[in-house]
Every structure is written in structure tokens, then in C-alpha cells.
Amino acid sequence: MAKRPEWLDNAVFYEIYPQSFRDTDGDGIGNIAGITEKLPYIRDLGCTALWLNPCFDSPFGDAGYDVSDYCKVAPRYGTNEDLEELFREAHKLDMHVILDLVPGHTSWDHPWFKESMKAERNEFTDRYVWTDSVWEEPTGYGSLRGISPRNGSCAVNFFSHQPALNYGFYKPSRPWQQAMDSEGPMATRKAMMDVMRFWLSRGCDGFRVDMAGSLVKNDEDCKGTISLWQDVRKFLDAEFPEAAMVSEWGEPDKSLQGGFHMDFLLHFGPSHYNDLMRCDHPFFAGDGDASAFVAKYLENYEKSQRKGLICIPSGNHDMDRLARNIKGDRRKLVFAFLLSMPGAPYIYYGDEIGMNYVEGLTSVEGGYERTGSRSPMQWDDSRNAGFSTADAAKLYIPQDPSPDRPTAAAEAADPDSLLNEVKKLIRIRQDHRALQSLGEIQFLCDGAPGKPLAYIRSEADEKILVVVNPTEAAYELPAEYTPEETIYSFGKGLDGHRVQGVSAVFLKIR
Numbered sequence: 001m002a003k004r005p006e007w008l009d010n011a012v013f014y015e016i017y018p019q020s021f022r023d024t025d026g027d028g029i030g031n032i033a034g035i036t037e038k039l040p041y042i043r044d045l046g047c048t049a050l051w052l053n054p055c056f057d058s059p060f061g062d063a064g065y066d067v068s069d070y071c072k073v074a075p076r077y078g079t080n081e082d083l084e085e086l087f088r089e090a091h092k093l094d095m096h097v098i099l100d101l102v103p104g105h106t107s108w109d110h111p112w113f114k115e116s117m118k119a120e121r122n123e124f125t126d127r128y129v130w131t132d133s134v135w136e137e138p139t140g141y142g143s144l145r146g147i148s149p150r151n152g153s154c155a156v157n158f159f160s161h162q163p164a165l166n167y168g169f170y171k172p173s174r175p176w177q178q179a180m181d182s183e184g185p186m187a188t189r190k191a192m193m194d195v196m197r198f199w200l201s202r203g204c205d206g207f208r209v210d211m212a213g214s215l216v217k218n219d220e221d222c223k224g225t226i227s228l229w230q231d232v233r234k235f236l237d238a239e240f241p242e243a244a245m246v247s248e249w250g251e252p253d254k255s256l257q258g259g260f261h262m263d264f265l266l267h268f269g270p271s272h273y274n275d276l277m278r279c280d281h282p283f284f285a286g287d288g289d290a291s292a293f294v295a296k297y298l299e300n301y302e303k304s305q306r307k308g309l310i311c312i313p314s315g316n317h318d319m320d321r322l323a324r325n326i327k328g329d330r331r332k333l334v335f336a337f338l339l340s341m342p343g344a345p346y347i348y349y350g351d352e353i354g355m356n357y358v359e360g361l362t363s364v365e366g367g368y369e370r371t372g373s374r375s376p377m378q379w380d381d382s383r384n385a386g387f388s389t390a391d392a393a394k395l396y397i398p399q400d401p402s403p404d405r406p407t408a409a410a411e412a413a414d415p416d417s418l419l420n421e422v423k424k425l426i427r428i429r430q431d432h433r434a435l436q437s438l439g440e441i442q443f444l445c446d447g448a449p450g451k452p453l454a455y456i457r458s459e460a461d462e463k464i465l466v467v468v469n470p471t472e473a474a475y476e477l478p479a480e481y482t483p484e485e486t487i488y489s490f491g492k493g494l495d496g497h498r499v500q501g502v503s504a505v506f507l508k509i510r
């Protein structure tokens with residue numbers, strides 16, 4: 001298990017989609033200076049770290065997940081100096097900033113790919129996964145064909161404009177498939193470590209790694225990809241032991257073995273994460289079932305030896321806003337859960353004020369139905385909700401048009417708002433070690449239909465019993481637990497030994 005930077009033990013992350021957070025130069029798209037300007041808001045919320053979606057040079061066919069220069073901030077967001085300034089200002093507030101590393105593919109505009117398409121051999125010929133004839137496609141992957149003088153088809157990793165970088169094949173079975181340790185794949189690996197070194201030496205605190213499990217091809221159990229990340233871990237331990245690493249993998253047992261500190265439970269893969277907030281009958285709407293999620297969570301928790309951090313996000317730029325399915329005060333129950341679970345919680349910008357999924361938007365920069373979760377942050381009631389002074393027609397994505405859209409300013413002024421509840425919950429988490437990343441968890445009730453989630457979080461002598469009950473039925477605490485003190489209560493809360501319906505309580509127990 002990887003050695004962890006100490007700050008992760010009590011970290012609460014805030015994910016920022018830079019396009020839509022705050023625009024300080026009035027061009028209708030967010031920028032880095034806007035993030036720096038809003039650091040006090042994020043700090044005041046209680047978050048201690050930021051994850052920024054890709055902010056590097058790109059033709060933006062996939063919102064920046066199609067990088068054309070890993071070491072240059074996209075001009076629309078500012079300069080490298082602006083990003084370094086953000087690192088410095090965040091550090092002054094005792095916050096950390098992680099960037100998005102996209103190691104699986106580049107844009108087809110990347111100079112490496114342009115070189116790789118040439119018929120003559122050069123330094124970048126083996127940088128991508130090519131077959132040796134345009135008539136042969138890389139089975140199992142989409143491909144780019146007939147676009148280059150080079151006689152081959154190139155595998156793609158996601159959209160068609162994202163050619164797959166070559167980290168080799170776990171078990172090569174065709175002449176063009178290279179072994180993981182051959183020269184081309186090793187050069188790609190080194191190039192990616194150089195990118196990491198570039199930003200880490202300029203003040204960045206780590207990376208969220210895009211599609212981290214996708215690197216080595218024909219690697220069914222991910223054994224090759226795990227060993228590749230173990231190699232990266234050695235590099236980080238030697239040069240940047242303080243760097244924090246979180247993977248978009250969705251299989252913590254694998255990624256944590258690879259040396260990541262944290263892995264996300266996500267809307268894809270076998271996590272049952274969607275059962276909680278994003279399905280026809282989500283658990284938090286009161287008539288769902290969280291038991292398959294709990295079973296899977298515990299399986300991962302045991303497999304990762306209870307040591308790595310399994311991170312449950314409120315949402316992200318790829319999935320529906322939680323507010324789409326969970327209404328009103330039930331959103332507070334979601335946060336009572338997210339902020340009392342082990343691992344580091346991740347809050348997607350705007351979820352803390354209950355921002356809506358904006359229905360019916362046309363796709364922007366490869367967003368498709370994800371675009372509705374990427375609309376600009378709603379700060380206040382000024383022009384464009386305080387996001388930008390540009391003409392509304394120039395905004396990167398239109399603002400939520402609902403007349404009752406929430407804003408951060410209005411919620412800050414309302415003691416009963418979701419924003420103030422989230423703030424309170426973060427403060428309580430930060431005051432109690434048992435509730436933080438590493439406290440143990442033991443489930444008492446698994447959220448089967450009609451039942452709440454109930455669990456004990458513990459660390460050294462501290463024990464906290466958490467009940468999050470979105471159902472209408474009351475829950476009787478097991479007789480052996482006598483609450484000593486209520487440290488958090490929402491809804492009707494505790495009545496004697498019963499937690500009422502649509503309530504959440506955190507109770508100190510012995």
C-alpha cells in the first residue's frame with residue numbers, strides 16, 4: 001500500500017470544471033484566475049483540496065480530455081504562470097490542488113501523433129498503438145484508418161479523435177503488438193512521468209488520472225496496468241513522495257494495489273454507486289435499495305485491506321447532477337452520508353447548492369448528455385448569475401434558465417440552506433477523526449428496501465454511530481448502543497432509541 005501524504009487523512013475535495021466556474025475576463029468561459037478568485041469561497045465551505053478537470057492546450061473535442069500539449073495551459077484559461085499562482089494561493093490557505101492527467105490518449109492534433117502518422121520511422125512511430133497494415137484493425141478497439149501516409153490503423157481510446165498511447169500489450173499475439181517492456185511503450189511511460197514531473201515541480205500536489213485502468217492493452221485482469229502504475233509509484237516515492245494520486249478506475253482493489261492512494265466509485269463498473277442517487281428508484285429518494293452498494297463497498301474495503309481511500313463523489317462532469325433525482329431536503333441526507341463515509345469525499349462544483357441538471361442542452365465540446373451537468377456556476381443574482389460579464393449568448397454553456405435556480409449568495413444568507421448544511425457537515429467531519437478518511441466502518445444496516453443506512457465509524461477511542469434514513473419508517477437503534485451525545489441531527493432525528501423517518505443523526509457511543 002502506498003505511503004500517503006498526511007493531508008489526505010482529512011481531505012475534502014472540490015471538483016472544478018474550469019470552463020464553468022468563474023470567468024474574470026468576460027469572454028464567456030471560465031479561467032484559472034476565476035478559480036483563484038473563488039478560493040476563499042471553497043475554503044469557507046470547508047474543502048481542503050481541488051481537482052481541476054484538464055486545463056491544457058487542446059482542440060476541445062472532448063472538453064480538454066483530448067490534450068495537444070500536456071505542459072501548456074490552454075490560452076482560454078490563462079497561462080502556466082496563472083496556474084502556478086493558483087497553486088501558491090491555494091497553499092497559503094492550506095489547500096492542495098490536483099490536476100487531471102490523461103495518460104491513455106492524446107488529441108489527434110498532438111505533435112506526437114502528427115509525427116507518428118508519418119511513413120518514415122521517427123521518435124514517435126511507436127508512441128501510439130498502430131497495426132502494421134491499414135487493412136488490419138486493432139481488434140477490441142475503435143480505430144483511425146486511412147488518414148495518414150503510414151500504412152496502419154491506429155487504436156483509439158475513447159472518441160475517434162483520441163488515439164491510444166502505446167504502453168504495450170500484456171500478452172502480444174500479433175506482430176504489431178509490442179510488449180510492455182519494449183522500447184516504444186517504455187518511452188511513452190517515461191514521457192508521461194516527465195509530464196508529471198513538469199507540474200509537480202511547479203507546485204501541483206498530485207493528479208486525478210483519467211481512465212487509469214486503460215493503459216496496457218489486452219490486459220484482462222489489469223495485471224500489466226497495475227505493474228505499470230507500481231513503476232510510477234516508485235518514481236513518485238523517490239521524487240515526489242507528497243504527491244496525491246487518485247484514479248478514475250472504479251476498482252479500488254486494483255488501483256490501490258497499483259500505488260494509487262484513492263480510487264473513485266463511479267457511475268460505471270460494478271460499484272452499484274448509481275443505486276444511491278441515479279436510477280429509477282434511488283436509495284436517497286426514499287424507496288430504493290442500497291444493499292448491493294454496501295455489499296460491493298465492503299468487498300472493496302476488505303480487498304484494499306481497509307487502507308486505501310475509496311472515494312464517493314457527489315457527482316462529476318460525466319454524470320447527472322444529483323439534484324436531478326433527489327429533491328429538496330433529501331439532498332442534505334446525501335451529504336450526511338457522503339461526509340460521514342471513509343475515504344476522501346469529492347464535491348462536484350455546484351452540488352453544494354443543489355444546482356440542477358439543465359435539461360435539453362445541445363452538446364458542447366463532446367459533452368452530449370453530460371452537458372446538462374456542466375452549466376456555469378451560479379454565484380448570485382447579478383448578470384449571468386455572477387459567472388461572467390459576457391453577453392448571455394456568448395457563454396460556453398448556457399446558464400440554468402429556471403427562475404428559482406439556487407445561488408451561492410442566497411444560500412449563504414439562509415441558515416436552512418443546503419450550502420449551510422454541507423458546511424456544517426464538513427466542519428463536524430473535520431472535528432472528529434473517526435469520521436475522516438481512515439476511520440474504520442462497520443455497517444449495522446445496509447439500506448435494503450424500507451431500511452436506512454446505519455454504520456459505526458471508529459478511530460482509537462472515538463466511536464460514532466451514523467444513521468441516514470431517507471425512508472418514511474423509523475429505525476430502532478440496536479439495544480446495545482446507548483448514544484452519549486448527538487453531534488449532528490437533521491430532520492426529526494432521534495426520539496428515545498428511534499431514528500425518525502427522513503432524518504440523519506451522528507451519535508457518539510461508547
Ligand code: GLC
Binds near residue numbers: 065102210211318
Ligand atoms: C474520462 C473523463 C471523461 C472523458 C473520458 C475520455 O471518463 O472523465 O470526461 O470524456 O475520460 O478522456
